Amino acid sequence: MDSIWKKMNHNPEKLAFSGHIQTEAAVIGGGMAGILTAFFLQEAGVKTILLEAGHIGEGQTGNTTAKITAQHGLLFDGLTASQGAQRAALYAKANQAGVEEYRRLVKQMDITCDWQDTFSCVYSTRDRELMEKEALAAAALGLPAEFITETELPFAVEGGVRLENCACFSPLDFLYALAETLTIYENSEVKKVEEKVITTAGGEVTAEHIIFAGHFPFLNKPGYYFARMYQERSYCLALSGAGSMKGMYYGVEEEDFSFRGLSHKGRELVLMGGCNHRTGGNEGGRYDRLRAASRRFWPECAEAAAWSAQDCMTLDGIPYIGRYSSQTPEWYVATGFGKWGMSHSMVSALLLTDLITGKENPYEELFTPARLGWNGAVNLAKQAGCSLKGFMGKRNATAGEYLEDLEPGEGHLVEYGKGKIGAYRDEEGSLHLVTARCPHLGCELTWNPDEKSWDCPCHGSRFDYEGRVLDGPAQEGIGLVWES
Structure with missing residues (x-):
């Protein structure tokens, strides 16, 4: 199902990356956070390229409701209690500044975006x-x-x-306008990152600064973001x-x-x-x-x-924006935006640009991914418990435990040998059988009947009924066991 923004917009496809190049900064991820970060880095005189696994804006940016506000639900009373008035005020000020920066760009660049x-x-x-x-x-x-x-x-x-x-606003109109000024490679999925080298199917990029802006970081370590969101x-x-x-x-x-x-x-x-x-x-x-x-x-x-x-949800409700880990000082990350990706994308772009160009930023300590604290430790334990439950899965297969029980349009885990597989019978009666474990860390998948997908309850990876990746952190699809 396409969002209203995707129905309203079409952007010409860009070339895939190939070869070997060097650059000052490389941004991984072509959503709002990635595009804005690349834009501001380029404005600051930093030679920057952007790598997108699919097409820019087709992920969460293309599915947002596009509200730009510092009011992120029922927030400020609880945030003041948990973080203190000073930190709560910084959060509010950072996001209010983000609203103003969007407004400035729309006016300055004369962007038509509703x-x-x-x-x-x-x-x-x-x-x-x-x-x-x-x-x-x-x-x-x-x-x-x-x-x-x-x-x-x-x-x-x-x-x-x-x-x-x-x-x-209409987010894709805005995003495409900024993208016209940038060096972007689409269909260029990043396979691995080691020190300053990014490897894609088409070649390698060497960068002094690497920014992970692809919604959910796909590297499990360092950082261990899968355990903190x-x-x-x-x-x-x-x-x-x-x-x-x-x-x-x-x-x-x-x-x-x-x-x-x-x-x-x-x-x-x-x-x-x-x-x-x-x-x-x-x-x-x-x-x-x-x-x-x-x-x-x-x-x-x-x-x-x-x-x-x-949406990626952090342990304390505040995004992780800053250096990826203490072990990788030239890697940066922007993730955990909750349901407020538009304002947090702008906060991320401005903060990361300051970090990379050596400028002081008053919000660095608030958003640093290095934080944890007591509340974070308690929530970390809860998250670990949910992940363990997801890994163990249900003792028995769910309702349709035999293939013959599946009606057209239904999907279930079914008994298969000594284990379980995912089975979906489409409206024409054909069967689609896939492995029932997420390739990310092995959790047992569940069937999402509204979207006809196999979803991971541990870390949120999703796959279509033929096993292809829909959402990360998984980078590989699940195996298609059999298809009639």
Whole structure:
């Protein structure tokens, strides 16, 4: 399923990398974080190339709802309590600066990208006091925030926190405009990185500075990011016939939704998202829930697009931006953006550019990947427990434990010899059998019925029903055992 942005945009394919070259900086990953980092490095006079495994913007940047804001859900009351007011204020200031930098680039480069200056609002349908506390915490950090009880949403809320000076846009229009100024190689998957040498199928790049901006770092060590993050999936609809919406909204209860408007070439759409779950934990019905809710809110609405996204979640809710590890001082990383990739991408690009060019940056210590702390240690243990559970898998195969039990359109783990395999019967009745273990670290995969994919509950790798990689950190597909 393609996002509304992918339906609206097409970018000419760029050449794949081949040969052997030297450069000052090499960025791995052609999403918003990678493109922005390459752009600012080039602006700073650093010779930079970018390597993208597929096509630029086709990953998480192409699946975002593209909200640019420092209000990242129900955040500032908890962040102040866990990190202290000073660090919470730095987080807010860094992301507010990111909004302004996007605004500056759009104006300076005259980029046509459906840019809209607007406000964001986190809301609760149940808990007024929770929202009042969040409004006080945000205002105490110097943010232009206020508590409200009235919104333009098609239902009542107990309270919300409205934050001014935010924006939204069409992300691929913006990304493609910046990409025109850069040296980019597509279809150039990085196979390995050793010291200053990046190896692709087409050749090698030697770089003084290497930036990992490909969503989830594919190298297990150093850094051990697979042990310090997990991934979540969320689902989105683009709706016509739902009127227009001026602001951007994010609900704090599990059953609540996020919303934003999109005005494109005279067409008004509402983007509605939600139904989140940890990757590997979808038993189905996520799109159905979204569609049912959209019909309750707007009975006459029609679906223009439906898609999903995957987000990297850190142990303390703050991204990892900075030096990759103490063992690799010339490697850098930007990952763990949660559900707020647009603002964090800009924060990453500005921070990494300063690190590489030797400038001081006031946010370096806040975002450093070297941090852990007590809360991080506790969450690390929880993450290890989830990974162990995923590795062990279920004692028995799930519902369809025999191939003959599979109905068209169904997928399950099934008994096969002394183990299990993944089996999917397509709508025409053909069987697709794959190995049931993730090649990343061997965890048992689960079937995602909404997206017809095999998902890893440990670290979030995903594969289509024929075994091809959809999402990392896995670099290899799962084996196709048999196909009828």
